[in-house]
Amino acid sequence: MFDAVTSEDPRVIRTRKDVLAAAMNILISDGWGAVTHARVAKQSGYSRATIYAHWPRPLDLISDAFGQFQEIPHYEKSGDPKTDLRGEVMSFSRAMVEHRLDRVLASLVEHAQTTPEVVEIRQSFVVAGEAPMRETLLSLASGSEREAVVLMLCGMVSHSVLMHGKPPSKAAVNSAVDIVLRGLSKG
Amino acid sequence: MFDAVTSEDPRVIRTRKDVLAAAMNILISDGWGAVTHARVAKQSGYSRATIYAHWPRPLDLISDAFGQFQEIPHYEKSGDPKTDLRGEVMSFSRAMVEHRLDRVLASLVEHAQTTPEVVEIRQSFVVAGEAPMRETLLSLASGSEREAVVLMLCGMVSHSVLMHGKPPSKAAVNSAVDIVLRGLSKG
Numbered sequence: 001m002f003d004a005v006t007s008e009d010p011r012v013i014r015t016r017k018d019v020l021a022a023a024m025n026i027l028i029s030d031g032w033g034a035v036t037h038a039r040v041a042k043q044s045g046y047s048r049a050t051i052y053a054h055w056p057r058p059l060d061l062i063s064d065a066f067g068q069f070q071e072i073p074h075y076e077k078s079g080d081p082k083t084d085l086r087g088e089v090m091s092f093s094r095a096m097v098e099h100r101l102d103r104v105l106a107s108l109v110e111h112a113q114t115t116p117e118v119v120e121i122r123q124s125f126v127v128a129g130e131a132p133m134r135e136t137l138l139s140l141a142s143g144s145e146r147e148a149v150v151l152m153l154c155g156m157v158s159h160s161v162l163m164h165g166k167p168p169s170k171a172a173v174n175s176a177v178d179i180v181l182r183g184l185s186k187g
Numbered sequence: 188m189f190d191a192v193t194s195e196d197p198r199v200i201r202t203r204k205d206v207l208a209a210a211m212n213i214l215i216s217d218g219w220g221a222v223t224h225a226r227v228a229k230q231s232g233y234s235r236a237t238i239y240a241h242w243p244r245p246l247d248l249i250s251d252a253f254g255q256f257q258e259i260p261h262y263e264k265s266g267d268p269k270t271d272l273r274g275e276v277m278s279f280s281r282a283m284v285e286h287r288l289d290r291v292l293a294s295l296v297e298h299a300q301t302t303p304e305v306v307e308i309r310q311s312f313v314v315a316g317e318a319p320m321r322e323t324l325l326s327l328a329s330g331s332e333r334e335a336v337v338l339m340l341c342g343m344v345s346h347s348v349l350m351h352g353k354p355p356s357k358a359a360v361n362s363a364v365d366i367v368l369r370g371l372s373k374g
Binding site (some may be wrong): 015031059061095102103105106107109110113114119122123126144145147149150151152153154155156157158161162163164165168169171172173174175176178179180181182183185 | 196202218235249256289290292293294296297299300301306309313330331332334335336338339340341342343344345346347349350351352354358360362363365366368369370371372
């Protein structure tokens with residue numbers, strides 16, 4: 001879409017990375033409305049003209065910043081379903097708190113209610129976030145059971161963090177995975 | 188807190204009800220920022236002076252409007268755990284869509300990130316919403332298992348609606364309840 005996306009010039013790549021990191025940091029610390037060209041220019045050290053040229057609207061900055069957001073730590077699978085499901089739930093849970101994914105998701109959720117373009121950003125982001133858990137579940141469940149487990153295990157984290165303001169306890173996560181593995185019809 | 192809260196004068200009760208219903212309707216249709224004294228006065232038909240006198244800040248209007256929000260349809264328990272858990276999850280899910288509880292919760296979640304007073308409003312609202320499910324689970328699970336099931340079953344709805352923009356399918360809800368009932372250690 002923008003020159004910067006496909007250019008292999010290292011300076012362009014660095015500019016893009018710096019600008020989008022600044023945009024995401026502003027969103028996390030001060031909210032969606034604070035992501036303005038002036039603020040991103042000041043925080044990233046690039047000129048407003050440069051930023052306007054590549055990202056005409058604040059929403060363009062936010063959209064690309066989400067595409068580049070790589071803060072979610074990747075959980076290394078062990079191959080054991082119980083270990084991996086627990087690891088993936090805890091990894092999502094820690095990202096919510098340590099990387100302020102709670103703020104990021106809260107902003108996405110709120111703005112998706114009123115801005116159709118944000119629905120697409122949210123969808124890509126959520127699909128990428130759920131992918132490791134769906135992969136682990138491939139051999140354990142199918143159809144509506146797999147769907148149920150993805151929604152329950154991701155949902156226990158997002159519900160706890162967004163609705164109760166705190167991550168689920170380790171004991172609750174362990175119980176949830178035990179219930180799921182015992183309860184699956186193939187298990 | 189306000190005279191209107193304890194007064195038994197039917198006119199005062201009606202004013203309070205009308206004003207808070209108007210505030211909630213504005214929040215649902217146009218978002219948190221649209222809940223201003225001018226807008227609530229226009230929509231409810233009461234004077235701005237009356238509204239200012241009882242609710243000095245927009246946040247006072249929003250806080251009391253949440254306290255009065257009764258749109259969540261009450262599920263009538265049958266006594267059968269499977270029927271009741273499915274009924275409660277589906278009831279929460281329908282409220283998300285039909286009564287725009289998704290918008291209400293998205294606003295609460297976003298504003299709780301930056302406004303400490305909103306954390307209390309969110310907490311009261313969420314605790315009240317989870318109460319029927321916790322009650323059904325009293326005889327089925329305890330400790331971290333009960334906590335896990337509440338978070339998973341409420342979470343599958345809030346995650347699906349807020350993150351994916353659609354309620355969970357009936358098949359996924361049924362599978363989730365089946366998995367939970369088979370997987371509970373007492374079950």
